[in-house]
Amino acid sequence: MKHKTRTLLISAGIASLMCSAPAFAQGSDLTVFDWSGYEDKGFFGSYIEKHGSAPSYSFFGSVDEAFTKLRSGFSADLAHPCTDATKKWVAADLIKPIDASRLENWDKLLPEIKDIDGIMVDGEVYMVPFEWGNTGLIYRTDMITDDEISLQLLADPKYQGKIAVPDAGPSAYAMAALATGVKDYTNMTDEEFKNASDYLRSIHPNVRFYWTDAGQLDQAIASKEVVMGWGWNQSELNLIWNKTPAIMMKDVDKGIATWVCGYVHLKSSKQSDDQVYDMLNALTSKASGKYIIESWGYAHSNSEAFDAVDPELIKSYGFDKADEFFEGSLFFNAVDPKLEAKMLKEFERIKAGF
């Protein structure tokens, strides 16, 4: 009888262990709340050297999802949003300021992505930039010439059902802002907002789908289902690796945007600051930067990382023209909350054909 009870207890214990927290892989005490894929060990080699194992990872699919989950009480030590979200996360009291003096690589980080809105909020550092890249118009070079391509081409009736736009209000409005010549998309005037909305309405009949994951866009361009789409440089790389004749329109005069993402220190963090800063130092190190550039084709925040990579590769990814992007591209900064609400509302209408 006693034996039976024990067996029962043990099996119940095993069952509860199996059911709880499946997202956490084996690892050190640190928990990172991240996009899937960023658990790549090449990103934080020196942390593993020091602590013996990789941090545990838990994943989100979008920054909005991460925000909702954290607000409903999910806890972790570090999270990985992009600069446009930082202000909101600070306002929601989710993250603590970063002590830049404890960051070994702080002075080596590219100033163009370090001194921007979203890394600093109200004069304090809240995010350690990790990777950055472009969002732009990706098009099939076998169907559209380099001279022809422009954001206005998206509205051409010739391309009915042949374009794709992200299912994300602010990103779509950034594109519309570039197309309609808005100066500051984070703070549009009513007239500018109307022009941008009209632009999105004018391209709506051509939209095959509003993409929710980048893979959907990659596949559609590769199969010629769509011939151009507003997307991330990740899609461009996937297409190049897939030998699809497609590139991103990288002319700053025609319109291209730059995004920066990085790590923030959550208030719900339970681990020691030492561990957190070890991880941040590992992520921003030259070796991690070299790895992400070479194996992922993403640009890193550490300026020294670029010198460590084969210049030919740097050129093929377009990072040699980085300064041009920094000067001429639109940065995804935090949009004024009222304007953002307006964008989201209007975007839902546009998508429904209103």
Added chain:
Amino acid sequence: MQLRTEASKGMALSAPASLYVGLLVAAPLGILVVYSFWTQSYVDINRTPTWANYQEAIDDPLVRFLMLRSIAIAGCVTIATVLLAYPIAYYIAFRTQKKTLWLLLITIPFWSSYLLRVFSWKLILGFNGVLNSALLSLGLISEPLTFLLYNEFAVVLTLAHAWAPFAILPIYVSLQKIDRSLLEAATDLGAGKIESFIRVTLPLTMPGIVAASLIIFIPTVGDYVTPSLVGGSDGKMIANLIQVQFGAANNWPLGATLSLIAMLSVGFVSIVFVLVMRGVGERIR
């Protein structure tokens, strides 16, 4: 005294169930109702009760449009599924001895995840999908068909497939319960095959049809995954708008209001449907 003990005994017996229902149904619903009267101001919630969300939702033509579209799509799914399910259920109940095997076969799609089934429809209907490739290689079309995916049709097709067993099983049970001697009596009284079906079988299976319709209609109105994956911009439904409120827009109170409006609309349509079906059932009998 006796009565009081009886009553308290009853209370004690039903307490676990009441607690369970209260915690898992009433409490979340209560939270939803309370939320719907609050308002969101950036990251904080303003707890002053107001009708503002309801006003906004009712004034917004988009909400009305998406709600009506959701009901229309769910209605189409229900009709298509029940019409397709009835012959299958009929066959299993009356025409075959291998009932278990057939029922097992019908549930096989359920062994894989709902999400995977939606994705497989995407693979079938896609631009370079199974269907288009087959038609292209047969030379029936020269360009891939684009009207297969990213519209209301794709949503109806995917949902109808996903929910088929939920229609087959209740209809099968109601067919199985029919006393076969009634059918014999109908034949003895001179009814033909069609007449005995319409006047005996169909009325007796009406409860199964109503149950199947409600089981399909109610969840599909609020379906979110299928329209977001195969619906494109023409197939978006009310649940997608609700999701935006709880996600990107970060406006939970408005999301709660929309959810309640959706629930009330579904409830209203379902009640009307049940009443109509009851009338139809009486008429044909």
